[in-house]
Amino acid sequence: MSYTRGTIAALVDAVVPATPEAGDDVGAAGALDIDLDETVETAFNELQEAPEGPIRSLGYETMPFAPLLALLLDFGALELILAREREEPLQSPGERFAGGPFSRLAPEDRMRAIRLLEADGLFPALDERYDAPIGIVAYLMQGALFITTMAAYSDWGDDAEEPQGWQQANYPGPADGYAVHMGYEVDEFEENDYGTASTDGGDEA
Amino acid sequence: MTGSGIDMADPDVVVVGAGGDAPALAWRLGQQGIDVLMLEAGPFHGNEQFPNPHDDRGNAASAATGDLSGDLLDQQFTAREGDMGSPVDGKLRWGPADAERAPWARTVPQTGVISQVAGVGGTTLHYYGNHPRAFVPAIDDQPHWPIDYADLVPYYQHLESVHPVKPAPTTPKAELFFEGARRSGYDLTTGLNVDDEGYRPFPNAIHQPDEALARDGDYDGDFRDIDGDTLACHEHQGGPHPRGAEFEDRAKRGSLVSLVPKALDTGHVEIRPNAFATQVLTRAGPGPLEACGVAYRDTWTGRTRRIFADCVVLAAGCIETPRLWLNSGLPDDGWVGRGLTTHHFDFVSGVFDSETLEDIIGQRKVEPHQGQAAGSRLDVPGKGGIAVNTFAPGITASVMFSESVNGFAFENDTSGEPWDTEGRITGTKLKEQMSDYRRMLTLICHTDDRPRQDNGVSLDANTEDEHGPVARLDWSPHPEDDERRLDLARRSAKLLDEAGATHIHRAAAAPIFLHLQSSMAIGKVLDAGGEALSVDRLFVADHSALANGVGGANPTHTGQALALRTAEHLAERYFDGVADPIPADQTPASADD
Ligand SMILES: Cc1cc2nc3c(=O)[nH]c(=O)nc-3n(C[C@H](O)[C@H](O)[C@H](O)COP(=O)(O)OP(=O)(O)OC[C@H]3O[C@@H](n4cnc5c(N)ncnc54)[C@H](O)[C@@H]3O)c2cc1C
Numbered sequence: 001m002s003y004t005r006g007t008i009a010a011l012v013d014a015v016v017p018a019t020p021e022a023g024d025d026v027g028a029a030g031a032l033d034i035d036l037d038e039t040v041e042t043a044f045n046e047l048q049e050a051p052e053g054p055i056r057s058l059g060y061e062t063m064p065f066a067p068l069l070a071l072l073l074d075f076g077a078l079e080l081i082l083a084r085e086r087e088e089p090l091q092s093p094g095e096r097f098a099g100g101p102f103s104r105l106a107p108e109d110r111m112r113a114i115r116l117l118e119a120d121g122l123f124p125a126l127d128e129r130y131d132a133p134i135g136i137v138a139y140l141m142q143g144a145l146f147i148t149t150m151a152a153y154s155d156w157g158d159d160a161e162e163p164q165g166w167q168q169a170n171y172p173g174p175a176d177g178y179a180v181h182m183g184y185e186v187d188e189f190e191e192n193d194y195g196t197a198s199t200d201g202g203d204e205a
Numbered sequence: 206m207t208g209s210g211i212d213m214a215d216p217d218v219v220v221v222g223a224g225g226d227a228p229a230l231a232w233r234l235g236q237q238g239i240d241v242l243m244l245e246a247g248p249f250h251g252n253e254q255f256p257n258p259h260d261d262r263g264n265a266a267s268a269a270t271g272d273l274s275g276d277l278l279d280q281q282f283t284a285r286e287g288d289m290g291s292p293v294d295g296k297l298r299w300g301p302a303d304a305e306r307a308p309w310a311r312t313v314p315q316t317g318v319i320s321q322v323a324g325v326g327g328t329t330l331h332y333y334g335n336h337p338r339a340f341v342p343a344i345d346d347q348p349h350w351p352i353d354y355a356d357l358v359p360y361y362q363h364l365e366s367v368h369p370v371k372p373a374p375t376t377p378k379a380e381l382f383f384e385g386a387r388r389s390g391y392d393l394t395t396g397l398n399v400d401d402e403g404y405r406p407f408p409n410a411i412h413q414p415d416e417a418l419a420r421d422g423d424y425d426g427d428f429r430d431i432d433g434d435t436l437a438c439h440e441h442q443g444g445p446h447p448r449g450a451e452f453e454d455r456a457k458r459g460s461l462v463s464l465v466p467k468a469l470d471t472g473h474v475e476i477r478p479n480a481f482a483t484q485v486l487t488r489a490g491p492g493p494l495e496a497c498g499v500a501y502r503d504t505w506t507g508r509t510r511r512i513f514a515d516c517v518v519l520a521a522g523c524i525e526t527p528r529l530w531l532n533s534g535l536p537d538d539g540w541v542g543r544g545l546t547t548h549h550f551d552f553v554s555g556v557f558d559s560e561t562l563e564d565i566i567g568q569r570k571v572e573p574h575q576g577q578a579a580g581s582r583l584d585v586p587g588k589g590g591i592a593v594n595t596f597a598p599g600i601t602a603s604v605m606f607s608e609s610v611n612g613f614a615f616e617n618d619t620s621g622e623p624w625d626t627e628g629r630i631t632g633t634k635l636k637e638q639m640s641d642y643r644r645m646l647t648l649i650c651h652t653d654d655r656p657r658q659d660n661g662v663s664l665d666a667n668t669e670d671e672h673g674p675v676a677r678l679d680w681s682p683h684p685e686d687d688e689r690r691l692d693l694a695r696r697s698a699k700l701l702d703e704a705g706a707t708h709i710h711r712a713a714a715a716p717i718f719l720h721l722q723s724s725m726a727i728g729k730v731l732d733a734g735g736e737a738l739s740v741d742r743l744f745v746a747d748h749s750a751l752a753n754g755v756g757g758a759n760p761t762h763t764g765q766a767l768a769l770r771t772a773e774h775l776a777e778r779y780f781d782g783v784a785d786p787i788p789a790d791q792t793p794a795s796a797d798d
Binding site for chain 2: 007011012014017019025028031033043046048049051052053058062063107108111115118119127133138142143147148149150152155156157159164165166168169170173174175176177179180181182183184185186187188189191192193194195
């Protein structure tokens with residue numbers, strides 16, 4: 001387990017945890033049961049091609065965003081801890097987690113760390129101050145949650161015939177069709193009057 | 206010209222992009238005998254010239270409807286969510302056709318997600334076929350448009366008859382929505398021209414379903430022996446149904462299956478996929494500057510070429526059209542790329558118990574995965590619109606529960622609000638919500654956000670890919686846009702509550718850039734005929750040409766209507782005019798012509 005993978009494991013586990021105690025409806029398995037840490041790491045490393053310039057000359061064809069994501073998550077966790085905004089005790093990291101501060105936060109505190117990174121913390125404050133696209137941090141945080149969630153509930157994160165997330169949602173998968181036609185609320189729309197066009201329509205430009 | 210690998214030697218018009226709107230323009234030009242070469246950055250699906258579009262380059266171009274293959278479409282469009290729609294490695298993404306490569310870069314220095322698709326058909330490969338006209342007051346009363354609503358009507362009518370556009374069928378989830386709307390006091394709208402509140406089935410560019418698919422009937426076929434929509438709800442995944450049908454008979458009328466065949470059929474249109482335009486070529490003209498061609502790069506071979514033509518049309522979408530403009534060093538008076546509108550989406554969902562559902566719709570689940578993805582709506586001119594928007598679980602989880610500007614539900618106090626939870630949901634709570642997927646109705650709010658010069662596309666001079674500096678996107682809502690959105694979210698919650706929802710959730714969504722309009726607006730960057738004010742012979746025919754967000758109605762109907770109109774202006778100004786003007790027909794459009 002690398003630092004990057006293990007830190008991302010702490011992320012995906014907080015979003016879709018294993019819930020052995022939950023009822024059958026909900027499904028006990030979580031994101032780590034389908035190795036979503038690996039899916040998200042790969043997705044972040046393949047999010048976009050590397051621009052011309054220094055990153056490419058280092059040999060990267062795509063942006064190495066996954067290690068950056070892991071670093072940022074730890075940065076956010078550290079800020080949460082230092083700012084005393086943590087609400088639950090630190091815990092020993094899960095078996096597949098890395099050893100950094102993000103991996104030691106309770107699940108909801110991990111989300112609070114993300115909120116600092118995108119909205120309330122140091123990075124957003126720097127973004128106000130400097131004329132550089134620091135808001136890219138917020139973009140990556142949004143991407144992390146979006147990708148984790150979409151992958152957890154689709155074949156993106158589990159390419160089995162019936163992915164785990166589809167099973168947990170009780171979604172039967174793509175079908176050729178459904179006989180659910182109940183007629184028409186309106187048979188045809190009418191070409192109704194739209195009044196006379198007003199004359200203040202647009203000379204402003 | 207043939208479907209084999211060489212460029213049309215000497216096109217009259219070169220068009221950048223073959224997405225949602227460009228095929229409408231190309232078709233109209235082709236009808237006038239004008240030779241059009243379309244350069245498309247992404248792949249061409251369902252085409253014999255490109256049998257494995259994500260693995261091999263295939264031939265260079267396609268110019269004949271005989272190349273189009275329903276069988277290939279069936280193979281390529283699996284209807285699996287991730288396989289089709291992963292923004293990173295799905296078949297429908299903003300990136301090169303080559304599956305081995307990563308998506309193309311954009312700089313987005315804020316919370317947000319972009320959803321655009323590269324490929325013939327563009328973002329309509331994902332779209333839900335929703336084709337409402339603009340709200341009348343958005344054109345006639347807002348100050349942005351240099352033309353009247355009446356000028357668009359003949360083009361709307363034309364598209365309504367050719368796609369065709371028809372009232373969506375009622376399905377159980379639509380009936381649940383209608384009942385909530387009725388109980389909230391809204392009336393049914395039956396007119397195409399909307400300037401008042403009301404609910405209605407969506408005017409959709411989706412073939413109506415076979416009558417055999419009646420819910421209370423006894424259809425037990427295999428859905429390959431019927432015509433029209435199979436109600437499979439796979440619009441987002443490319444929507445190839447009905448399986449086995451001819452290419453052009455697929456139910457969802459995205460540009461790929463509806464307008465592209467018509468354009469090719471004129472015998473004057475050739476489409477070259479895998480061709481990324483990098484430069485608009487200009488020369489000094491009688492005016493200050495005049496466009497004369499385009500340079501592009503083959504995305505598989507890296508080879509660059511120049512194509513010269515009498516006119517150039519940009520239709521690369523709201524982000525890439527201004528990027529190409531700026532990378533070409535064309536003049537900018539401050540509005541190039543600016544004034545972007547994006548409908549400031551929100552999402553509100555309700556979960557229902559089985560008894561309530563039994564009462565209202567005669568079945569014990571909502572079944573969001575059955576029936577058209579978006580078949581019913583509520584119009585609120587002046588504020589925007591609300592629509593049923595349903596998805597398979599992956600997109601449901603991500604749009605409903607993973608993106609918000611209001612933090613996490615576990616921190617948000619919702620007392621006094623019409624929703625039970627607000628913001629992102631994670632952990633056990635997310636799993637609980639998703640286990641209710643089949644009893645959930647999800648609504649989208651499309652806000653009538655207004656054009657502002659601060660919002661839009663510029664170049665990120667520090668980030669350059671093989672096509673030049675990449676686009677940077679900045680967009681934030683004005684407080685008035687936030688207010689309109691909140692109003693729509695509250696109406697959505699009320700509607701769900703009236704229908705009997707037991708748990709209502711508001712996403713308070715972070716920007717999802719998926720409806721994009723007005724970044725190269727007519728009246729600002731373009732004249733009323735769609736031609737650039739500062740460069741002759743250069744036109745724009747995608748949603749960036751729209752003067753605002755059309756009030757919050759889904760934009761593609763207006764984008765395509767305007768593209769048809771722009772084609773006619775181009776033909777009038779630089780060729781022999783239009784032989785068969787589209788008539789202003791005040792009678793309802795018919796599906797049969
Ligand atoms: C999930 C989803 C559902 C939607 N549902 C609806 C709906 O129901 N109704 C509706 O009205 N709208 C809907 N939309 C929005 C709609 O799809 C878009 O508004 C519409 O496709 C935009 O059309 P366009 O021509 O402006 O751009 P696009 O359709 O994005 O086309 C632009 C094309 O240009 C190509 N291109 C870009 N740069 C270059 C270049 N430099 N050289 C060559 N080619 C280039 C792109 O690859 C692309 O094919 C939906 C969108 C999504 C994502």
